[in-house]
Amino acid sequence: MRQLLVLLAGGLLAIGGCNNGPEAETNGERQISVNITEVQPSTFKHFLNVQGNVESDKTISITPRVTATVERIHVRAGDQVSKGTVLAELDGEVTRTQIDEVQSQLKLAETRYERQQNLREENIGSEIQLLELETQVRSLENQLATLQEQYDNYTIRATIGGTVNNVMIKEGENIGPADPAFQIANSEALKVTAEISEYYINRVETTDSVRVELPSIDRELSKRIDVVSGVIDPANRTFGIEVYIPNIDGLVRPNMLAKLNINDFRRENALTVPINVIQQTNEEGFLFLAEETPEGWVARQQPVVTGNSYGDAIVVEEGLQAGDQVITVGYDNINDGDPLSVQDR
Structure with missing residues (x-):
């Protein structure tokens, strides 16, 4: 029985010795396992993701020339028409x-x-x-x-070719020259419009590149912004932008949904780190660096001033230099001066 207890105790010690936790020991000193990344200058880009709408730059309303009763309507919303096509007949x-x-x-x-x-x-x-x-x-x-x-004049015809956006009359209804009857959009003069928060009014310019995605037809294209409005809409505190687009393969239609990815900020030779390594104490931000010493790697708490962020990256304006080794894994278990066991560089 005594021999069995000794064997069980030895087995438990062996299992405990195989545990690969975040801490390791070298010469009896506790070391924390971390991964580090060397900071190097790179190009940082910030993007705005907004939803837009395809519109025709040539959208017109067609009205009758005389007052009369609508006898017959020949088209409906969504129909493609040519210039001169009969849209409706009046009595x-x-x-x-x-x-x-x-x-x-x-x-x-x-x-x-x-x-x-x-x-x-x-x-x-x-x-x-x-x-x-x-x-x-x-x-x-x-x-x-x-x-x-x-x-x-009792025949209403299309004055331009395009898509019938809206039919605003009904058969049997009495209409006159002041009543819009049809709205037609020319599908060869298209643009994407979007509304952006006024917070970005000084960051969005006509020189900004933008990726336009049209999910309904699985198409996308890269353009530059053509128009940036300088007027803020007081109702929703936004300003408008326009991007002129071609009718890709003849598939684009007015009122299609569009997604815009606008590159509103770019910096060359920026020092960036993963946003999750930045920690806060009071109002000061900091991160941990790994410093190699004659005795081995140690943690150094480094105050930093940060700037723009996008995705999982953030720009460090002050506090870092190229070549610094930033701790990217294990930073939440260490303090300034702790010895480190570097697992990945």
């Missing part, structure tokens, strides 16, 4: 009746004129009678042309 029955009457009168006048002309060639009848009939024909022709022009 122009009164004018249509007048045209029919004038056409009948003109036909009769032309018949009488032709007969009088034949008689005149045989020296029958007077020249005055012929001229009077000719004048009547010309008068009716002008009257018919005027009525036909008026009747054309």
Whole structure:
């Protein structure tokens, strides 16, 4: 029994000796296992991620030229139309009746004129009678042309080619020249618009690069901002930007959702560290460096002043130099002056 207890105790000691925790011992001194990264200058970029909307730079409203009842609508929202396409027909029955009457009168006048002309060639009848009939024909022709022009006003046509964004009328409704009937956007003159918080008004410029993503068609492109508004919207404290884009493969449509990734800040030769290694004490930030001494590696608490951050990186404005060894793993278990066991460099 005594031998069994001795064997069990020896086994437990062996298991305890295999534990690879964060601490190690060298010459009887406790060391903390850490990973370190050497700081080197690099290019730091900050990005704004905002949502935008595809719009047409040529979006127009089409209104009727006369007051009348909507008889028939030929298109609906989303339809592609060409310039001159009939969008709707209005009730122009009164004018249509007048045209029919004038056409009948003109036909009769032309018949009488032709007969009088034949008689005149045989020296029958007077020249005055012929001229009077000719004048009547010309008068009716002008009257018919005027009525036909008026009747054309009862047909609403597209004045540009593009996409029908909105149909604002209904069949049977009475409308007039002050009532918008259709909205059409030209899909060859497109732009992405977005609203950005006024906090960034002095950081977003027309020279900034931007990546435009169109998720619905799985396309993206790199551009520069074309327009930055200098006016703040008092309702939501934002300012607008515009990015002109081509109609990629003819797939882009007005009102599509767009995602913008704007590079609003860039610094060359910046010293950056992972944002999670920065710690705070009162109002001062600090991190831990690993310093190699004749006795081995030791931790050094280093005060730093930080700047912009993006993702998991933050710029250190003061307190670091190129070549410093920043502790990136194990920093939360150490104090200034602690001996270290460096596992990864």
